[in-house]
Amino acid sequence: MTSVTKRTSPNVIVDRDKCIGCDICVQVCPMGILAMDKEKKAYMKYNECWYCLPCEVDCPVDAITVEIPYLVR
Amino acid sequence: MSDVMGLRRNYETDVLIIGGGSAGTMAAIKAKERFPGLNVTILEKAHIRRSGAIAMGMDGLNNAVIPGKATPEEYVWEITRANDGILDQRTVLYFAREGYSMVKELDSWGVKFSKDDRGDFIVHKVHMEGRYVVPMPEGSDLKRILYKKVKSRHITTINRVMATSILTRNNRVVGVTGLNVFTGEFVVIKASAVILTTGAAGRLGLPATGYLYGTYENPTNAGDGYAMAYRAGAQLTSLEAVMIVPLLKDYNGPACAYVAGPYGGYTADPDGERLTGNDYWSGELIMHMYQAKQRGQWPAFLKLDHLPEKDIAFIEHVLHSNERPSRDRFHANRGTNYRHRMLEMSLSEPSLCSGHSASGILVDEQARTTLEGLYAAGDVASVPHQYLLGAFVIGKLAGESAALYAKGASSSEPDPAQIDQEYERVYRPLHNSDGYHHEEVEYKIRRTFSQYSTPPKSGTMMNIGMERFRDIRMQDIPRLSAHDPHELGRTLEVPFILDCAEMSTMSSLYRKESRWGFLHYRLDYPTRDDVNGLYRTIVGRTPEGTMMVGQIPVPDPIITDKSSAPAQPVNK
Numbered sequence: 072m073t074s075v076t077k078r079t080s081p082n083v084i085v086d087r088d089k090c091i092g093c094d095i096c097v098q099v100c101p102m103g104i105l106a107m108d109k110e111k112k113a114y115m116k117y118n119e120c121w122y123c124l125p126c127e128v129d130c131p132v133d134a135i136t137v138e139i140p141y142l143v144r
Numbered sequence: 145m146s147d148v149m150g151l152r153r154n155y156e157t158d159v160l161i162i163g164g165g166s167a168g169t170m171a172a173i174k175a176k177e178r179f180p181g182l183n184v185t186i187l188e189k190a191h192i193r194r195s196g197a198i199a200m201g202m203d204g205l206n207n208a209v210i211p212g213k214a215t216p217e218e219y220v221w222e223i224t225r226a227n228d229g230i231l232d233q234r235t236v237l238y239f240a241r242e243g244y245s246m247v248k249e250l251d252s253w254g255v256k257f258s259k260d261d262r263g264d265f266i267v268h269k270v271h272m273e274g275r276y277v278v279p280m281p282e283g284s285d286l287k288r289i290l291y292k293k294v295k296s297r298h299i300t301t302i303n304r305v306m307a308t309s310i311l312t313r314n315n316r317v318v319g320v321t322g323l324n325v326f327t328g329e330f331v332v333i334k335a336s337a338v339i340l341t342t343g344a345a346g347r348l349g350l351p352a353t354g355y356l357y358g359t360y361e362n363p364t365n366a367g368d369g370y371a372m373a374y375r376a377g378a379q380l381t382s383l384e385a386v387m388i389v390p391l392l393k394d395y396n397g398p399a400c401a402y403v404a405g406p407y408g409g410y411t412a413d414p415d416g417e418r419l420t421g422n423d424y425w426s427g428e429l430i431m432h433m434y435q436a437k438q439r440g441q442w443p444a445f446l447k448l449d450h451l452p453e454k455d456i457a458f459i460e461h462v463l464h465s466n467e468r469p470s471r472d473r474f475h476a477n478r479g480t481n482y483r484h485r486m487l488e489m490s491l492s493e494p495s496l497c498s499g500h501s502a503s504g505i506l507v508d509e510q511a512r513t514t515l516e517g518l519y520a521a522g523d524v525a526s527v528p529h530q531y532l533l534g535a536f537v538i539g540k541l542a543g544e545s546a547a548l549y550a551k552g553a554s555s556s557e558p559d560p561a562q563i564d565q566e567y568e569r570v571y572r573p574l575h576n577s578d579g580y581h582h583e584e585v586e587y588k589i590r591r592t593f594s595q596y597s598t599p600p601k602s603g604t605m606m607n608i609g610m611e612r613f614r615d616i617r618m619q620d621i622p623r624l625s626a627h628d629p630h631e632l633g634r635t636l637e638v639p640f641i642l643d644c645a646e647m648s649t650m651s652s653l654y655r656k657e658s659r660w661g662f663l664h665y666r667l668d669y670p671t672r673d674d675v676n677g678l679y680r681t682i683v684g685r686t687p688e689g690t691m692m693v694g695q696i697p698v699p700d701p702i703i704t705d706k707s708s709a710p711a712q713p714v715n716k
């Protein structure tokens with residue numbers, strides 16, 4: 072069986088200019104869906120967000136904006 | 145792929161708590177307080193700083209018996225009726241009596257409750273009869289406060305490790321296995337006593353939005369504890385009393401009762417008239433809503449637009465800053481505002497949760513399960529309608545009981561064969577590189593549960609559902625595939641969800657009557673049968689590994705009307 076790639080729109084937006092790579096959002100996300108990329112910037116790696124906001128509230132430099140996922144909007 | 149994937153890491157502790165949410169953090173704090181010399185460890189799938197239902201705080205305690213406002217006996221009677229008589233009153237009475245000292249302790253820790261000019265707790269009436277709701281409009285700090293308490297007490301926390309199985313030897317708990325969902329390491333923890341506080345089974349049915357993680361419950365709580373307890377040989381009860389609650393349509397936040405109700409907000413029909421007599425969340429309330437729908441009086445609406453601006457502003461502040469704080473964005477996207485018109489409501493997806501209903505692991509008045517050395521508290525333990533304060537009170541009880549047991553228990557080595565078997569199961573999806581993605585299989589299970597096992601229920605429908613579940617178990621589960629530690633964790637949740645779906649459906653098939661209003665409304669047995677139906681269903685696993693449903697009697701009631709004092713002394 073081969074697999075196809077599904078394109079979905081991320082609802083957690085990281086402002087890469089602001090992000091200082093502190094990893095806090097990655098640690099606090101209950102769903103474990105955020106990660107750091109090669110340039111030490113946070114990004115949404117898995118599309119399983121509960122739009123609960125710890126990542127946004129705990130980010131020390133306000134780099135994260137959580138939108139309501141498309142299906143819920 | 146992570147370079148430690150599959151490596152083994154071993155720990156040893158006296159008391160192990162699985163799930164560091166409301167009940168788990170409290171259990172750990174109290175186990176340590178009881179015997180400071182014991183090693184107490186919390187294993188948490190997420191990070192305890194922001195995990196569980198209360199990650200962003202909570203709007204209030206829904207069920208505190210505050211002296212002068214209500215009595216424990218009145219509360220027990222109220223819950224006995226709300227849960228149609230199927231409960232162990234001893235645990236509910238214990239909860240009701242201990243609630244006030246817990247509220248005072250939380251208050252002394254800095255949790256902010258609403259108080260009047262004299263400094264007394266404000267208590268709102270939401271239930272049918274009594275006054276039990278203690279608001280926490282500034283409650284967003286709650287988890288941070290518990291986190292700090294845990295940190296200051298030398299409790300070991302292991303974050304990002306998801307428990308995958310409970311290890312037993314000679315019908316006694318000896319430890320737990322887990323997967324680190326960030327690194328992929330395999331964790332084995334030897335323990336004298338284990339407390340399960342993994343929360344609800346929130347990913348059982350499909351939400352109205354069709355979005356898999358748009359559940360009312362925190363989706364980290366996939367029902368792991370229900371399934372692990374079952375697999376280890378503990379008994380579960382009332383899994384047919386699924387939880388369904390009224391929510392805003394499409395947004396997974398509570399709609400009305402507890403925050404807006406006390407200020408005059410209510411659930412309305414399309415004409416703006418009161419739809420339900422009382423908005424306390426019970427199966428009866430959901431039945432009223434279902435019947436209104438059948439009559440064409442639907443949808444239901446949250447009505448606040450008749451209230452004075454200052455009350456609307458206050459309700460909005462609470463609903464938008466605490467508990468589910470992304471709610472303002474949802475309204476902004478839709479252009480909806482509590483002031484301008486009524487807002488559409490709907491019913492949540494079904495889940496298993498003793499906090500709001502009754503489904504859980506069978507526990508006694510010491511929070512012991514039927515498996516030696518295993519304790520349970522919070523949404524996963526059957527103490528009906530216990531909500532947040534129940535997670536704290538029964539969590540404390542479980543912590544203290546488990547600590548006492550661990551102190552006296554001789555330690556026992558886990559069976560290496562059992563560990564190896566679990567290791568093989570955990571990593572199998574990595575070898576199916578072209579198998580099914582977890583999301584597809586989960587979707588199919590939850591779609592099936594929503595279509596075949598959700599009220600209104602029928603035997604024919606549920607039997608078809610069971611056939612589908614068996615097919616998924618035989619054909620799809622072995623083909624689940626994962627590519628990294630995170631995916632592996634999500635993939636391991638899928639069979640847990642399937643266990644919960646089967647256990648609940650089997651329990652619903654067993655109970656040939658209707659009960660708990662809409663929650664167990666059977667079209668083929670539409671009436672409540674108090675002659676034959678006053679029992680508790682029990683789900684367990686036979687030594688051969690098959691699922692069994694049976695019944696045990698409801699313990700003799702000690703409170704038979706709202707003013708009665710217990711006939712016999714109740715101790716913990």
Ligand SMILES: Cc1cc2nc3c(=O)[nH]c(=O)nc-3n(C[C@H](O)[C@H](O)[C@H](O)COP(=O)(O)OP(=O)(O)OC[C@H]3O[C@@H](n4cnc5c(N)ncnc54)[C@H](O)[C@@H]3O)c2cc1C
Nearest residue numbers: 163165166167189195196197206307343499522523531532
């Ligand atoms: C949106 C919402 C609003 C609510 N509002 C109120 C209210 O206003 N008043 C009120 O009284 N009650 C309210 N409740 C109910 C109350 O919050 C819960 O009953 C209570 O928090 C349950 O506590 P718990 O410890 O059982 O679960 P949780 O606090 O959810 O903790 C479960 C923990 O287990 C962890 N976990 C799960 N699986 C595993 C695993 N396999 N391994 C390791 N860890 C695991 C999770 O990450 C989580 O940290 C609300 C609930 C929700 C969801």
Ligand code: SF4
Nearest residue numbers: 100120121123124126
């Ligand atoms: S909103 Fe919640 S689930 Fe979504 S990324 Fe942030 S912390 Fe994680």
Ligand code: SF4
Nearest residue numbers: 090091093094096130
């Ligand atoms: S918390 Fe903020 S600054 Fe830190 S890694 Fe995340 S986005 Fe970047």
